Amino acid sequence: MESSRSVSRRGVLIGAIQAAVIGVLGLRLRSMQLEQADQYRLLADGNSIKIRLLPPARGLILDRNGTVIAGNEQNYRVTLTREEAGDVSAVIARLRHIIPMTDAQAAAVIAEIMRRPAVTPVSVADRLTWDEFAAIALNAPALPGITPESVLSRIYPQRGDFAHVLGYVGPVSDYDLSRIESPDPVLRLPEFQLGKVGVEARLEENLRGKAGARRVEVNSAGREMRELSRQEGQQGAAVQMTLDAGLQNFCTQRLGEESAAAVVIDVTNGDIVAISSSPVFDPNMFVRGISGPNYRALLNHDHRPLADKTVQGVYPPGSTYKMITLLAGLEAGIINAGSRFYCPGYLQVAGRRFHCWSRGGHGSVDAIQSLEQSCDVYYYELAQRVGIERMSEMARRFGLGMRHDLPMSAVAEGIAPDREWKRNRHGQEWQVGDSINASIGQGFVLTSPLQLAVMTARLATGLKVEPRLIRAVNGIPEPSPEFEDMGINPLNLRTVRMGMDAVMNASRGTARGSRVVIPEWRVAGKTGTSQVRNITAAERARGVVRNDQLPWNRRDHGLFVGYAPYDHPRYAVSVVVEHGGGASAATPIARDILLFALNGGLPPLDAYPPGQRGGVEELFDSMNLAPNAVVAQSGRARA
Amino acid sequence: MSYLDYKVAQVPTGIRKILHINWPLVFLLTAVASFGFLMLYSVAGGRIEVWAQPQMIRFGIGMVLMLALAFVPIWFWRTIAIPFYLICILLLVAVDLFGDVGMGAQRWLDLGFFRLQPSELMKISLVLMLAAYYDWLPLDRVSRPLWVLVPVVLALIPTGLVLQQPDLGTAIMLVAGCGIVMLAAGVSLWYFGAVIGGVAGLVYAVFASRGTDWQLLRDYQFRRIDTFLNPGSDPLGAGYNITQAQIALGSGGWSGRGFMQGTQSRLNFLPEKHTDFIFTTLAEEFGFVGAFSLLMLYALILGFCLFSALTNRDRFASLLTIGIAGTFFLFFAVNIGMVLGLLPVVGAPLPMVSYGGTQMMILLMAFGMVQSAHVHRPH
Known part of the structure; x- marks a missing residue:
């Protein structure tokens, strides 16, 4: 049939055009994925835009009259980034002129810094006084890689009074993460605090708040170059207790x-x-990281201070x-x-x-x-x-x-x-x-x-x-x-x-x-x-x-x-x-x-x-x- | 061939038709859709219920529909070509009058139980209409100017309506789909030469019109063209999508970063990763091997359709098959060309893979017609 033959000829032509286009797509794919893959991989790994989470301020806990019984305090601390510091020991030695640090502490800090990736900031000292903090900021040029920063940390102003009912917060452990289904990414921030026991734990969802985020441009080494946008987090809900x-x-x-x-x-x-x-214990000790001997003393006390007898x-x-x-x-x-x-x-x-x-x-x-x-x-x-x-x-x-x-x-x-x-x-x-x-x-x-x-x-x-x-x-x-x-x-x-x-x-x-x-x-x-x-x-x-x-x-x-x-x-x-x-x-x-x-x-x-x-x-x-x-x-x- | 011719010719009847279905095509379509399920599962962060599962259900329904349509005798499609075309035109008019606005364009018709996108339906309807027209038209008139004008008008009416929405991508596809059927029908190549020349002139005019009173495109369409021509010019604005998509694609390398390991997709650098940009996720996670495999599956689908068309002695069935395959080709070529940075971003999904109901349903129904043509080919 002649009609079919005309379709056949043109059909082959169309097939050829389509094959050519597919060929072009394939070649382009090959050029991007095989020839320029390394270049793109580099771009992806050091993708110039990163999202950094801003930890939210934890919600306050108030007594029935509005007195703060669990609040947040400014915690002045310094972190060190190995990549920027160069000679870590020398920087730490210089830092020790400003803030007191025992030899053992300094050794532990240096070991920790060496263990972490070079670009990760590691906390060197925290809970500094304002004077120490200011002195470090002033001497910044002599302390490469040292970043003074201020973060919020939980504080219980009444110390032991509410220790059992409120409980306390502490760093997020792997165990905590394993118990939470689809954990909030903010929990993975270093030194983020989570309610461990008591009201702090039971009302964690209310108290935690919502993380903010910063979009920052980073170089391929991961160092921040500039901040592109910033969305502040939302502080956790204030919880007012019936307690006086x-x-x-x-x-x-x-x-x-x-x-x-x-x-x-x-x-x-x-x-x-x-x-x-x-007897009571001071929950602030747990927030700051309780020492082994102190913890053992609480555990071995025959009056069991850690138990909530009520x-x-x-x-x-x-x-x-x-x-x-x-x-x-x-x-x-x-x-x-x-x-x-x-x-x-x-x-x-x-x-x-x-x-x-x-x-x-x-x-x-x-x-x-x-x-x-x-x-x-x-x-x-x-x-x-x-x-x-x-x-x-x-x-x-x-x-x-x-x-x-x-x-x-x-x-x-x-x-x-x-x-x-x-x-x-x-x-x-x-x-x-x-x-x-x-x-x-x-x-x-x-x-x-x-x-x-x-x-x-x-x-x-x-x-x-x-x-x-x-x-x-x-x-x-x-x-x-x-x-x-x-x-x-x-x-x-x-x-x-x-x-x-x-x-x-x-x-x-x-x-x-x-x-x-x-x-x-x-x-x-x-x-x-x-x-x-x-x-x-x-x-x-x-x-x-x-x-x-x-x-x-x-x-x-x-x-x-x-x-x-x-x-x-x-x-x-x-x-x-x-x-x-x-x-x-x-x-x-x-x-x-x-x-x-x-x-x-x-x-x-x-x-x-x-x-x-x-x-x-x-x-x-x-x-x-x-x-x-x-x-x-x-x-x-x-x- | 007429209905009576079919009776005379040897065409399978009844349940025996099942033996004549183009099973390789069924298999290939399933394979392509499976790529989609896998990637939808991955971009949803390993959750099946977000996108993959609804997509699977739609695919299942579409497959059943396709196989059902395969049993419909081929002459039926020719009979309904004109009314179907007219209905689609009416629907397009309805969209312009009452349609829902989504993403800055008026494309959807809310039927209560179903949100219909008539422009998608039009792409198939136009192919059907033109195949019927050239089947009816005596061969010696195919290249006569008056008879060439008829399909051009048939194509330009819906194109004009689609441009009203505005949806430039679909408009271009309607014209290109029309061109493929005309090419297959044997229209003189001189006409095509003339049109290509005309388009080149038009492109020039479009650029010349920018910023004047008679501006031919919307501002956002111009910006997309700018972005396409130089994606680096505004890496955090309009060019962001395409830059990030290309980083994702390129970083896939030979074998990819592994299933659900794509950093670009994971970290939300990729835009519309479950719809228009799904190919980038595939390329990032499965690398060249995965992306090229999908491309080859698409090529095989075209190949089987073309073979079916060329071995079919019924002119209508041949033209219909080539037209539908051609439309399918345009879909994936435009989408992949777009994410590869070869074409401007026009908002075209990857057929059978991207998340979305209307297009997959319509495509599977169109392949149902291809199957019908294949099953009922005269021996």
């Missing part, structure tokens, strides 16, 4: 060198106004648990406020003798008296009738044996034991003796100071108070909580509260010594002493050894929970003093903390019984309070 710096400082000081914890909650809104674990520590609550047992009995209708049990000093159950702390016994005791005098036998009797299930159910309603959702590290769940728990955990059946032990907060029961404070807040209000630590993020306040009613018979709650009041204020109250004499600030509470060892029958026969004769780590824990004012509860507190020897170690501390919270400063002496005022004044004088926490002691400032 003054009160927190007072708590820390008041706990002193004891191994102890204190938690204060505003019962009206769940705000944790103070949460203190002692949320991580769990203790048998001892008698502070009796409100739970009592309420369980009252709510189940097994007893009423007037129900009495007889206490001969012990109770014989299933062939075992369970002792009351009072060897002589309390005689006939009703519900309120059982709390006032902390009669154990009353609760042994109650436990057998109420049973562990109802007790632990009540404990969970009050926030024990469950994890409160706070942005802190390793918040403990504690234990509110029941039959199923024991079967799962120990593979054994629940015994009546277990219930008896649990009824006075011993045995399997474990609670954290935080949980005890929440429990007390719920007892004081009858509302399901939820603790919170964050008041506002980036200026946006967290919504005010609306707590639901616990659904507990108000009469029964009243009985428990009257019992707690009697503990402090009645003639035979176990904490009468720590009562507050100003009626508006009347405190109600409960003491607790929890054993950390079993007292054998033989020991008991010989007479129980007094606590102060025991080695420290075998003494009883001292606990106290309380709230004030009794009429219109505002603050709930829990104090645990590890191995304090008994409740008397915790009770005065808790009272002083409550009074400080109510007064908004050091409490007036006339809140104390007359005989104690001298001792209290002496104590307050000996305390080393932060300046802003000291409030005029004379007169009574009304909250």
